[in-house]
Amino acid sequence: MTTLSRRDFLKMGGAAAAALAVGQFVPPSVAQAALATGQVNAQGDGEIATMCEMCVWRCGVLAKVRGGKVVKLDGNPDHPHSNGKLCPRGQAGLATTYDPDRVLSPLVRVGKRGEGKFREASWEEALDIVAWNMLEIKKKYGPEAMVFSSTHNLSQVQFENLLQAYGSPNYGTQRSLCFNAMIVANLMTYGMEEPGRSYEGVKYIILTGRNLAEAISNSETGTLIDAIDRGAKLVYIDPRFTKTAGKAAEWLPIRPGTDLALHLAFINVIISEKRYNAEFVAQYTTGFDELAASIGQYTPEWAAEKTGIPAETIRRIAQEFSDAAPNALAHNGWRTSNFVNSFQTERAITILNALVGNWGVTHLPAGGEESGALGKPPQPGYPRISALRLDGVPWKYPFVPLKLGVFQELRDNILKDDPYQAHGWFISRQNPAQSIPDRRKTLQAFAKMDFIATVDVIMNDTSWFSDVVLPEASYLERYDPLMPMGAKAFIRQPVIEPQGQAKSALWIFKQLGERLGLGDYFQYADEEDYLNQQLAPTGVSLEEVRAKGYAELPEGEAEVYKWNTPSGKIEIKSSTLEKAGFAAIPTWEEPPAPKSGEFYLLTGKDARQTQFATHNNLLLKKYDDEPRIWMNAKTASENGLVDDDLVEVTSEVGKIKVHLEVTQAIRPDCVYMTPGFGHLSMGLTTAYGLGASDSDLHISYTDPISGGQALSQTFVTVRKA
Amino acid sequence: MTKQHAYLFDATRCIDCRACMIACSVENNVEMGESYIWLSGAGVMGEYPDLKRASMPYHCMHCLEPDCESACPVGAWHKREDGPVVYDASKCIGCRYCMNACPFQVPHFDWNKGIIEGAFIRKCTMCTQRLEVGQVPACVHTCPTNALVFGERADLIAEAHARIAAHPDRYINHVYGEFENGGTSYLILSHVPFTELGLPEMPETPVNAVSEAVMEGTIPFALAWGTVLSGVAIGINQMNKKKTPSSPALPPRGEGSNPPLPPVEGSGVRENGTEATK
Numbered sequence: 001m002t003t004l005s006r007r008d009f010l011k012m013g014g015a016a017a018a019a020l021a022v023g024q025f026v027p028p029s030v031a032q033a034a035l036a037t038g039q040v041n042a043q044g045d046g047e048i049a050t051m052c053e054m055c056v057w058r059c060g061v062l063a064k065v066r067g068g069k070v071v072k073l074d075g076n077p078d079h080p081h082s083n084g085k086l087c088p089r090g091q092a093g094l095a096t097t098y099d100p101d102r103v104l105s106p107l108v109r110v111g112k113r114g115e116g117k118f119r120e121a122s123w124e125e126a127l128d129i130v131a132w133n134m135l136e137i138k139k140k141y142g143p144e145a146m147v148f149s150s151t152h153n154l155s156q157v158q159f160e161n162l163l164q165a166y167g168s169p170n171y172g173t174q175r176s177l178c179f180n181a182m183i184v185a186n187l188m189t190y191g192m193e194e195p196g197r198s199y200e201g202v203k204y205i206i207l208t209g210r211n212l213a214e215a216i217s218n219s220e221t222g223t224l225i226d227a228i229d230r231g232a233k234l235v236y237i238d239p240r241f242t243k244t245a246g247k248a249a250e251w252l253p254i255r256p257g258t259d260l261a262l263h264l265a266f267i268n269v270i271i272s273e274k275r276y277n278a279e280f281v282a283q284y285t286t287g288f289d290e291l292a293a294s295i296g297q298y299t300p301e302w303a304a305e306k307t308g309i310p311a312e313t314i315r316r317i318a319q320e321f322s323d324a325a326p327n328a329l330a331h332n333g334w335r336t337s338n339f340v341n342s343f344q345t346e347r348a349i350t351i352l353n354a355l356v357g358n359w360g361v362t363h364l365p366a367g368g369e370e371s372g373a374l375g376k377p378p379q380p381g382y383p384r385i386s387a388l389r390l391d392g393v394p395w396k397y398p399f400v401p402l403k404l405g406v407f408q409e410l411r412d413n414i415l416k417d418d419p420y421q422a423h424g425w426f427i428s429r430q431n432p433a434q435s436i437p438d439r440r441k442t443l444q445a446f447a448k449m450d451f452i453a454t455v456d457v458i459m460n461d462t463s464w465f466s467d468v469v470l471p472e473a474s475y476l477e478r479y480d481p482l483m484p485m486g487a488k489a490f491i492r493q494p495v496i497e498p499q500g501q502a503k504s505a506l507w508i509f510k511q512l513g514e515r516l517g518l519g520d521y522f523q524y525a526d527e528e529d530y531l532n533q534q535l536a537p538t539g540v541s542l543e544e545v546r547a548k549g550y551a552e553l554p555e556g557e558a559e560v561y562k563w564n565t566p567s568g569k570i571e572i573k574s575s576t577l578e579k580a581g582f583a584a585i586p587t588w589e590e591p592p593a594p595k596s597g598e599f600y601l602l603t604g605k606d607a608r609q610t611q612f613a614t615h616n617n618l619l620l621k622k623y624d625d626e627p628r629i630w631m632n633a634k635t636a637s638e639n640g641l642v643d644d645d646l647v648e649v650t651s652e653v654g655k656i657k658v659h660l661e662v663t664q665a666i667r668p669d670c671v672y673m674t675p676g677f678g679h680l681s682m683g684l685t686t687a688y689g690l691g692a693s694d695s696d697l698h699i700s701y702t703d704p705i706s707g708g709q710a711l712s713q714t715f716v717t718v719r720k721a
Numbered sequence: 722m723t724k725q726h727a728y729l730f731d732a733t734r735c736i737d738c739r740a741c742m743i744a745c746s747v748e749n750n751v752e753m754g755e756s757y758i759w760l761s762g763a764g765v766m767g768e769y770p771d772l773k774r775a776s777m778p779y780h781c782m783h784c785l786e787p788d789c790e791s792a793c794p795v796g797a798w799h800k801r802e803d804g805p806v807v808y809d810a811s812k813c814i815g816c817r818y819c820m821n822a823c824p825f826q827v828p829h830f831d832w833n834k835g836i837i838e839g840a841f842i843r844k845c846t847m848c849t850q851r852l853e854v855g856q857v858p859a860c861v862h863t864c865p866t867n868a869l870v871f872g873e874r875a876d877l878i879a880e881a882h883a884r885i886a887a888h889p890d891r892y893i894n895h896v897y898g899e900f901e902n903g904g905t906s907y908l909i910l911s912h913v914p915f916t917e918l919g920l921p922e923m924p925e926t927p928v929n930a931v932s933e934a935v936m937e938g939t940i941p942f943a944l945a946w947g948t949v950l951s952g953v954a955i956g957i958n959q960m961n962k963k964k965t966p967s968s969p970a971l972p973p974r975g976e977g978s979n980p981p982l983p984p985v986e987g988s989g990v991r992e993n994g995t996e997a998t999k
Contacts, residue, residue, distance in 0.1 A: 213736035225866040246774025
């Protein structure tokens, strides 16, 4: 058992800083700057406002510092995503920053790939190696032979800048493994990626697999619990009795892959009983008549057969939902790409909302993360890109937005050299070795590369297979670009000096850009200059933003009844889908089902972990559950299995061994694993050896419309190991 | 009069996220193998598909008439007027009577330190260091769903009864800790029987009303017994020290996790890189 107190790793942080100070004088600029803005006193004690990065929700944080060390993190009451609160991951952020496994120096591989043998290198040398290889690949094979991938972080805008300036079309994000189905369905229906949601005054909520109590979005989770407390009814649909199910008035343990049938039947009841908001539908939607003409077949009785939920329950919920409208909300969910029919499921959910006319009440225009009020450094235009994207966007997946992409297809096409061969991969804070289904193939794709470089805070599994690892400063040690949110722009600023030689992504991308001959695209002297250029049009000084934690921006008048669709209305029948020959109104698609003796393999979330990045955090490990595979108690007993048995789980593409958790909280035909465990990197000394990876089992299936990976469409057998 | 602080926990709002436990660990420098808050409660109850969930962060109840204080032969325990039950390590002789006396089984012995390095009993302190600067305890401060709130005990009792009155269908009609064991400063509302949250069924008369009478004049006995226990503890400590922890066995790499590797160019990358700088 690892025993390490916070004090121990505080000491380590100090030792690393001291070691660096011997060779190189580093002025305590963070402390001095914080002193100047009055955030800390002369002893270096105080509170600095910044932003969390333990997940992508980005809560405001007040970091308590004592003499150059950060000792406690609290939620910032001024930030709408935290309201003064932090979730377990946010609270545990110190253990990520002071992780004894942090990579604190640039590393260059000396052993075989995957052997984990590296030597320390200077930044000069490491950056030269990365740039030289990227230039070689460009020279020999063209810029398209270099793949770039990064996921949802505040520095991503400069990552995208680097990729576009370099001239590669190949951009891999994690989004197709998560919410492509939801985003593309919203674009088709509402002309926006994700409408906002309001729980203020909500009386009826349907969550379809949106496990808000465990997949915590801090402020949204809090407001959901408030709404339930006020008396709102929560109907929760999930094959698992999650912690959100525990808060629901009704839990519907649906057969996986049939959420579309359930929502089609809700729509059937609402239309056949004339429960829709006729005025709203007539004024603001198109295609209602076509929907009404085809929905008759999807009766509650029909859906009961598919879903396993009684017809009278389906009918009653549809009635209750429309009775509560417009104070009713059917949540789109996030990680919704679970079956190839998930896109149609998402469309059905968006249409259910539109029919009851909850727009402007519980369902709102999207509040974007981009703001025209902020400036940015000047730069030349990007080179024209003529090469096709390896992930099939848009030549195979015309509706997938370029910035979403189809990650699993990118990996598969690297293996097939289709339509050409990739030679290098530059990865920033992303862990495809864990995240993309069918991990064996991902490792084969790494093996095909001439060169791999990663930017990360710790030695994640992808870094482990890299040729060069560039150490990024943790979120408590660096600036990132300002993040606009409504009428404010929030700052992530360093609260302590970077440990070791870690540097911000803004610095790393600029350095790399200059070495690639792309210096004109990075016209900022340093991080503060970048933020100053962002703030220039607002007239707010960086000093003021640093002291307050945010800048006030002029707020544009948001038009409520405006949708960026071809018709300018909410498209129940999508003209775009119709032109392309896809089902233009939601239509039932039968999902595949497991054979006898097989189980649906479900994935989900645990409140202590984020995706594939937090498992090495000692504080999260301290309070997390042991990662085991769930099986229904009755099923286990029928199969002669008992709690904690070591079992072998086999899918078409892989096999793992993991311990069994016997529980009542799951359908008898399903098993469940929390994703992200089963790390390959031995550089993660806390996480290595914990649990198993569901990516070893998942099969790649891509939804042809949204490009989403059908994550629950993998079936497995389970036997005693 | 000083405010008697208390916590109110509402199990219907708790999502078992454990932010409170991590916040406590950081705030109070709790060692990795230790915790002042532990997860209590049945978790999932019932049989598929008729299920319920209940959980609770369990920590010191901060009794109005603490049994630890009554049981302590040297006065190391003390109920402060403003709420917390606090411990003075400098007085403690390590007899661990408090551990036996506490009906909630809260105080625990720090075996890492033991008696040799100074007796250490560990438990929730109500974050007295935060109370002193006008802040609420760390667990309460971070709770994302406000399942934990903090305030004056009398106000919270009124608040708890108001919640029950507003939703009699939702709650068990009882505020745990209002009278249990003579009253506690950790008050609990629940949708399931309190025993399902791991709380003991407790008489309203504090256990110590009985024990206090017995305890008077037992200091010599306590000291003698303390010495015996100290001996045992030293022995155990020595034994523990002799055990060297073995490094954890690493599991075999999963089948298929070692793909065919490309021909290795070794340090070729570096030489190339050096060239590029010329």
